[in-house]
Amino acid sequence: DVSERTLIAVKPDGVQRRLVGQIIQRFEQRGFKLVGLKMLQVSEDLLSQHYCQLRMKPFYPSLQQYMTSGPVVAMVWEGHNVVQTSRMMVGHTNPVEAQTGTVRGDFGIHVSRNVVHASDSLEGAKREIQLWFQGKELLNWDCCDQTITCE
Numbered sequence: 001d002v003s004e005r006t007l008i009a010v011k012p013d014g015v016q017r018r019l020v021g022q023i024i025q026r027f028e029q030r031g032f033k034l035v036g037l038k039m040l041q042v043s044e045d046l047l048s049q050h051y052c053q054l055r056m057k058p059f060y061p062s063l064q065q066y067m068t069s070g071p072v073v074a075m076v077w078e079g080h081n082v083v084q085t086s087r088m089m090v091g092h093t094n095p096v097e098a099q100t101g102t103v104r105g106d107f108g109i110h111v112s113r114n115v116v117h118a119s120d121s122l123e124g125a126k127r128e129i130q131l132w133f134q135g136k137e138l139l140n141w142d143c144c145d146q147t148i149t150c151e
């Protein structure tokens, strides 16, 4: 499905470390299409909805502290198999286990500062995109070379 979409977010540590450009570049050069992009300060409310399955975890308070500590760059990327492919590009949750060549494997060393978020399933992506973006913030646009890039 060429109109599959996922939510990718550069977390506060990624923004602070000036990694936004390199992360965007990886998704662009892979062939995905950027259809939404914004910088925002995440509220405790948005975060608890985003991580609704983690609210009871012992690390949630520190996760909340970190995720609301500074701006985040949220993006919606579109393309064939983008959910699964972007999880592979982002790498294992714990950077210690993330392969070199992945974002977390190249830029992270600790699970509590793992640089980037990527939706983990089609349903999760749908839910997260609706949570983070208004419909009018997402743009449908035709790529000039879409017959070559399999869009």
Ligand code: DAT
Pocket (backbone or CB within 6 Å): 054, 059, 063, 092, 093, 111, 112, 114, 117, 118, 120
């Ligand atoms: P992912 O971000 O790979 O989808 P997740 O959804 O299980 O991983 O967890 C969300 C975030 O919570 C993760 O990116 C970092 C943080 N986290 C997960 N497990 C953790 C742990 N054991 N200690 C500290 N932070 C953790």
Ligand code: MG
Pocket (backbone or CB within 6 Å): 118, 120
């Ligand atoms: Mg997750």
